[in-house]
Each structure stands twice: as C-alpha cells, then as structure tokens.
Amino acid sequence: MSGVKRALTPNGWTLRTRLVAALTAVSLLVCAVVATVTLLALHTSLTGQLDDQLAAAASRTATAERPPGDAPHRPSDLPAGLRFLGAPGMGVGTLGARLVDGTVTDAGVLDSSGDLLQPSFAARSALTRLPADGQPHTLDLAGVGSYRLIAARTPDGDVLVTGLSLEPVNRTVVQVAGVVAGVAALGLLAAFLAGATIVRRSLRPLNRVAATATRVAQLPLHQGEVALSERVPAIDTDPRTEVGRVGAALNQLLGHVADALVARHRSETRVRQFVADASHELRTPLAAIRGYAEVTRRGHEQVPGDVAYAIGRVESEAARMTTLVDDLLLLARLDAGRPLAQDEVDLSCLLVDAVNDARVAGPDHRWELRLPAEAVVVTGDQHRLHQVLANLLTNARTHTPPGTRVTVSLARTGRRVRIGVCDEGPGIPAELLPVVFERFARGDTSRSRAAGSTGLGLAIVSAVTEAHHGQVRVDSAPGRTEFTLELPVRQPRPLEPHSPLTAVR
Ligand SMILES: Nc1ncnc2c1ncn2[C@@H]1O[C@H](COP(=O)(O)OP(=O)(O)O)[C@@H](O)[C@H]1O
Ligand SMILES: [Mg+2]
The missing domain is CATH 1.10.287.130 (Signal transduction histidine kinase, dimerisation/phosphotransfer (DHp) domain)
Structure with a gap:
C-alpha cells in the first residue's frame, strides 16, 4: 500500500521519471494552448464570414420588404409575412421571422426543397428576446439549432428577423478540433518517447558515477x-x-x-x-x-x-x-593474520585432555563430558584450539564457586562441529556480557582478581575461532552460562595471512 502511495507521489520518483513527466506535461500544456487558440481563431473567423453573409441576407430582406414593383422570386408558397425569404440569393437553412408588437406572427426556415419548416414554440419565443438593433447575435433555438440572427425594424414598425445557421461553422470547428487532437496526441507520444530516450541517455553518466559509489559503499x-x-x-x-x-x-x-x-x-x-x-x-x-x-x-x-x-x-x-x-x-x-597450522585435529581427544586438565586444576568442580560415539576430526591449529578450550574451562572453573557442575559437549552437524561449555555458576554480569569477547574486558569480582584474571582469555577464544572461520557466542544467566563454538570441519581455504605486508615474529 505504501509502495503504491510512494509511486504516485513525485518525491518517490526517480529523476528520470520526473524529467520525462515534466517534459510530457509541458508538451501537453503547449499543445492545449495552441489547439485552443487555433480553434478560437478559426471559430471567430468563420463566424465573421457568416456574419458577412448574414448582413447580405438581411439587406436582401430589407430590399424585398420595400414595395412595390420588385416581385419576390417565389411568392406563391410563402406566407405573406415571410415573403422576403423568397428574395433571390436566400440559401437553404435561412431563418426568417416577423414580429408585430413583440409577438412572432410568422416564422420559418427554408429547407432544401424550398418549403418552410416551422420552428418550435420555444424557438419562436426565443426570437422575441432578440434586440432589434441590426447587429448579429447568437441564439440557440430549440429544435432548429444554433443561429446567427439579425433583427431590424421595417418602416411600418414590424421587426424582421433574418438568421443563418451556425451549424456549418460548428461542424468545421469540431472537425478541425478532431484533427488537431489527433496530431497533438501523436506529437505528445513522440515527445514522450524522445524525452524518455534523451533523458535516459543524459542520465547514463550519472548512473555510472552512482554505480561506482555503490561499489565503494559495499x-x-x-x-x-x-x-x-x-x-x-x-x-x-x-x-x-x-x-x-x-x-x-x-x-x-x-x-x-x-x-x-x-x-x-x-x-x-x-x-x-x-x-x-x-x-x-x-x-x-x-x-x-x-x-x-x-x-x-x-x-x-x-x-x-x-x-x-x-x-x-x-x-x-x-x-x-x-x-x-x-x-x-x-x-x-x-x-x-599469521598463518595457523593445518593439522588434523581429533576434537574428541582434545576435549578429553582439556577436561582432564581442568579436573586436576579444579577437583572441587563437577566436570561432565558428552562426546559423540565416533571421533570428530577437523582441520585446524591443534595448539590454538587447545588453548581455546583451556581458556573456556579455566573461566568455568575460576569464575564459578567450587562444586559447580560444568558440562562440556561436542556434536557434529553436517559440515560443522559444535562445542559447548556450560556451567551452572552465577553467570556473566549483564553489563559485561555485550563486551565479554573484547580485550581486557573482565568482571571485577574478588574471585576473578584472585584468579589472576587478565581479561584476554575470551579475546583469544574469539580471535582463534575467527581465524578458523568459525563463530563463538555466549548465553548467560544466573545458574547457566553457555559458550558455544562452531567450527567448519574443513577449512575453506588454506589459513592465510590477512596481510602479506605484516611480518610479526
Ligand atoms: N563461565 C563464566 N562465568 C561467569 N563469568 C565469566 C565466565 N567466563 C567469563 N566470565 C567473565 O568474563 C570476563 C572475561 O573473561 P576472560 O576474557 O577469560 O578474562 P579473565 O578470565 O582473564 O578475567 C571474566 O573476568 C569474567 O568476569
Ligand atoms: Mg579467563
């Protein structure tokens, strides 16, 4: 959900997306402005032309009204009030109406066969609102359509309305609008594609710089x-x-x-x-x-x-x-990173020896050893591994009171072996626990001081284990402290120095 939200907010967009989006938005705006101005200009120009035609028609209406003598073209089938519609040059769709005292007495639209179509009642009443000022006005006549209309007063006081349909103008504008929209859409697509390509190319160097920075960061x-x-x-x-x-x-x-x-x-x-x-x-x-x-x-x-x-x-x-x-x-x-020896170390034997040594050094503790049935052999540095065990067992002896039970266990799981040294002593102080593997970190009890504590024992355990590509961890609470050592059975690579530059005797 939050991913979707982020994708929709510009803050979460990549620079590339932002640039392409901005480019497309600007193109869209330009297209919209150009299209609007063009269509407005077209509409104005076409309406102007229509007004010229309307003015001509209105003057013909005025001339046709002037009696007597000049006979209308088609006097027969037009009502008396609308005879002026028969004047020569009146085109199909021309609207004519006569208003006497503000009421429409006659109204009609010339159709293609020369007949008169009657406008609706609503259209007729709309005509009454037209100002008789001889200027063109636009009216929407219900049932007839949009018209440009001129109303002029005859010498005898009647108002004559002449109108030409705006429908051809509107149709042309709509057609041109369709063409403009199509062209604009294509233009926008082209701008989007070109923008995306250009932006991608322009950002390529930045991506290379970022890739370098990422590699360094790793x-x-x-x-x-x-x-x-x-x-x-x-x-x-x-x-x-x-x-x-x-x-x-x-x-x-x-x-x-x-x-x-x-x-x-x-x-x-x-x-x-x-x-x-x-x-x-x-x-x-x-x-x-x-x-x-x-x-x-x-x-x-x-x-x-x-x-x-x-x-x-x-x-x-x-x-x-x-x-x-x-x-x-x-x-x-x-x-x-001095190379360690790569002996075949029989861990079972090593544990037996270490626990026996501990038993001699701490006869008051209860020592227990749990070994698997078959011998567990790993590659590693026998001396160092012995020292690791000796350090852990010395800790279990010196940092716990006499009579404490200490259990040493060995297990093999696949390609790794696990050695556990668990005692039931008072545990490692909570403030010491996070740093217990650091150098010179030690508890300040009188017991440890008396035991000649140096604070380097567990640092050595950790360093030797790491040099063997293993891990050591500790879980401690009053009554149960367990050090767990995990070592690979085979060393992944020859135990090499970390740095060939350093030579330590
Ligand atoms: N089994 C244990 N039970 C309780 N405390 C322990 C145990 N092992 C280590 N510690 C605590 O961790 C500290 C660091 O141990 P270590 O690095 O071996 O140094 P040292 O034994 O020389 O003090 C000890 O001083 C002691 O306080
Ligand atoms: Mg110690």
Missing part, C-alpha cells in the same frame, strides 16, 4: 588493508559537465580515502608490530626473573621467611606476566 573498509582501487571512469570526470564535476570530486574523495586507509593500516601494523616486538622482548627477561627466583628459592641456604615470601611473590607475578605477555603476543600474531 567494500569492507572498516578494518585491515583495503585496496581501494574503484574510480569513476575517466569519461565521466570532465569538469565542464555537471556529472563530470561530481565524478571528478568523487574520484578525488576516493583518492583521499585510499590514502587515509593506507595510513591507518600502516599505523595499525606499526602498533601490532610494536606489541609483538615488546611481548617477544619481554619473554627473555621474564624467563630470567623466573629462573633466578626459582634458583634462590631452591638454594640450600635457608633464607628468612619474609625474603622467601617476597621471592614467592616475584615468582608468581612473573608467571602471571609471562601468561599476559604470551597472550598479547598471540593476539598480535592473530591480528597480523
């Missing part, structure tokens, strides 16, 4: 390295034309955008490279710190209690920092 420009090579074709960038100016400006804009995107990509790459380099460089000193702390702790000499405590703290914080640095390095590598 490019994924929001991230990564973008090759923005789309440009408006050179023929549509002539600055002397309107469309050319739009095309040239669009090309200039696209040039700027392309430059900006290259600059953005360079700076992104630089930041990524910096994070990767920094993480990489930090690993060696961290390993040294951990090593020295361990050596000191295990040293044979007894160290005072507070020193032993301090060394223990140094060791645990160094271990935490190592995890953080490893996570950062992994994310930087995934961002850079």
Whole structure:
C-alpha cells in the first residue's frame, strides 16, 4: 500500500521519471494552448464570414420588404409575412421571422426543397428576446439549432428577423478540433518517447558515477588493508559537465580515502608490530626473573621467611606476566593474520585432555563430558584450539564457586562441529556480557582478581575461532552460562595471512 502511495507521489520518483513527466506535461500544456487558440481563431473567423453573409441576407430582406414593383422570386408558397425569404440569393437553412408588437406572427426556415419548416414554440419565443438593433447575435433555438440572427425594424414598425445557421461553422470547428487532437496526441507520444530516450541517455553518466559509489559503499573498509582501487571512469570526470564535476570530486574523495586507509593500516601494523616486538622482548627477561627466583628459592641456604615470601611473590607475578605477555603476543600474531597450522585435529581427544586438565586444576568442580560415539576430526591449529578450550574451562572453573557442575559437549552437524561449555555458576554480569569477547574486558569480582584474571582469555577464544572461520557466542544467566563454538570441519581455504605486508615474529 505504501509502495503504491510512494509511486504516485513525485518525491518517490526517480529523476528520470520526473524529467520525462515534466517534459510530457509541458508538451501537453503547449499543445492545449495552441489547439485552443487555433480553434478560437478559426471559430471567430468563420463566424465573421457568416456574419458577412448574414448582413447580405438581411439587406436582401430589407430590399424585398420595400414595395412595390420588385416581385419576390417565389411568392406563391410563402406566407405573406415571410415573403422576403423568397428574395433571390436566400440559401437553404435561412431563418426568417416577423414580429408585430413583440409577438412572432410568422416564422420559418427554408429547407432544401424550398418549403418552410416551422420552428418550435420555444424557438419562436426565443426570437422575441432578440434586440432589434441590426447587429448579429447568437441564439440557440430549440429544435432548429444554433443561429446567427439579425433583427431590424421595417418602416411600418414590424421587426424582421433574418438568421443563418451556425451549424456549418460548428461542424468545421469540431472537425478541425478532431484533427488537431489527433496530431497533438501523436506529437505528445513522440515527445514522450524522445524525452524518455534523451533523458535516459543524459542520465547514463550519472548512473555510472552512482554505480561506482555503490561499489565503494559495499567494500569492507572498516578494518585491515583495503585496496581501494574503484574510480569513476575517466569519461565521466570532465569538469565542464555537471556529472563530470561530481565524478571528478568523487574520484578525488576516493583518492583521499585510499590514502587515509593506507595510513591507518600502516599505523595499525606499526602498533601490532610494536606489541609483538615488546611481548617477544619481554619473554627473555621474564624467563630470567623466573629462573633466578626459582634458583634462590631452591638454594640450600635457608633464607628468612619474609625474603622467601617476597621471592614467592616475584615468582608468581612473573608467571602471571609471562601468561599476559604470551597472550598479547598471540593476539598480535592473530591480528597480523599469521598463518595457523593445518593439522588434523581429533576434537574428541582434545576435549578429553582439556577436561582432564581442568579436573586436576579444579577437583572441587563437577566436570561432565558428552562426546559423540565416533571421533570428530577437523582441520585446524591443534595448539590454538587447545588453548581455546583451556581458556573456556579455566573461566568455568575460576569464575564459578567450587562444586559447580560444568558440562562440556561436542556434536557434529553436517559440515560443522559444535562445542559447548556450560556451567551452572552465577553467570556473566549483564553489563559485561555485550563486551565479554573484547580485550581486557573482565568482571571485577574478588574471585576473578584472585584468579589472576587478565581479561584476554575470551579475546583469544574469539580471535582463534575467527581465524578458523568459525563463530563463538555466549548465553548467560544466573545458574547457566553457555559458550558455544562452531567450527567448519574443513577449512575453506588454506589459513592465510590477512596481510602479506605484516611480518610479526
Ligand atoms: N563461565 C563464566 N562465568 C561467569 N563469568 C565469566 C565466565 N567466563 C567469563 N566470565 C567473565 O568474563 C570476563 C572475561 O573473561 P576472560 O576474557 O577469560 O578474562 P579473565 O578470565 O582473564 O578475567 C571474566 O573476568 C569474567 O568476569
Ligand atoms: Mg579467563
């Protein structure tokens, strides 16, 4: 319904429709004005000619009235009052009438056989309203038709009316009107067709510019390295034309955008490279710190209690920092699109191992594993997939109280596998849920702080899953939190780097 409404309102019309409609409307108006003026002029001119003939007939009437001597042409069969109609030159259809004291005494119209036809009563009474001024007037006489009439007074006071039918004039005007209408219709059709063709041709460059803009709009420009090579074709960038100016400006804009995107990509790459380099460089000193702390702790000499405590703290914080640095390095590598390994990964085995590890780390939780009967094998990076599962299981352990049941399930549907990690813990806080996969997003409970939370675990889950062309989602409510991971069984293409420019160690 609204579509129909929009189609009928000019606002919803395309430029092409509007131009063609305007052109057709203007043509229609011009045709109407020309036709009206022509027909009016024709009518006036024909009526003028008729008036000349009428004036001649009226003067013959006056002459015929003048007695005596000049005998009427056909005196015999005309009534006495209308004898003037028999004067030579009175044509068929001529109307004659005599009014005495404002009343029609005689009236008749000459027919083709020379007889007189009697006008109707209404026509006769209409004749009485005619002014006797010797000027032509138009009257519609019922039953007789439209007439031009002249009324003149005779010397003895009678009024004589002479009239000629307007019917030939009207017929000619109607015929000419028909011809004009036909020609105008053809002209309008021609104007419409020519207009539509011309407008379509004129708008073609604009369509090409719009097509370029549409193609650019569909490019994924929001991230990564973008090759923005789309440009408006050179023929549509002539600055002397309107469309050319739009095309040239669009090309200039696209040039700027392309430059900006290259600059953005360079700076992104630089930041990524910096994070990767920094993480990489930090690993060696961290390993040294951990090593020295361990050596000191295990040293044979007894160290005072507070020193032993301090060394223990140094060791645990160094271990935490190592995890953080490893996570950062992994994310930087995934961002850079570093190729992942393409192993044949037995997910069933991987799950068994991961759940066993979790059982050891969290003996107070109740761990359940549901596997399909046959082994599920996918292509992917075994290490990374193991890390994904470990992160999810660690979360299920560290963000839930002891005794919570955690169910890990695996299912294969067609070309995809689904891994579910579901716990019956308190759930993810509502304000955290929308951003839970973002980097450094974490709940601020004392439990998670104590668990050495970094906020990178789920970011890694998400990045690794995406690199495997899979999806991860979470549904969480108090009492039930479920992470669902979907992976394709076969990787669609070799796992390639997103950007060959970026080399991260
Ligand atoms: N199973 C879960 N139950 C409750 N909260 C969770 C669960 N998994 C994740 N979270 C919340 O999501 C946050 C982000 O998790 P993650 O990215 O792994 O970081 P981290 O575990 O290092 O805090 C956690 O801090 C925690 O608040
Ligand atoms: Mg975590």
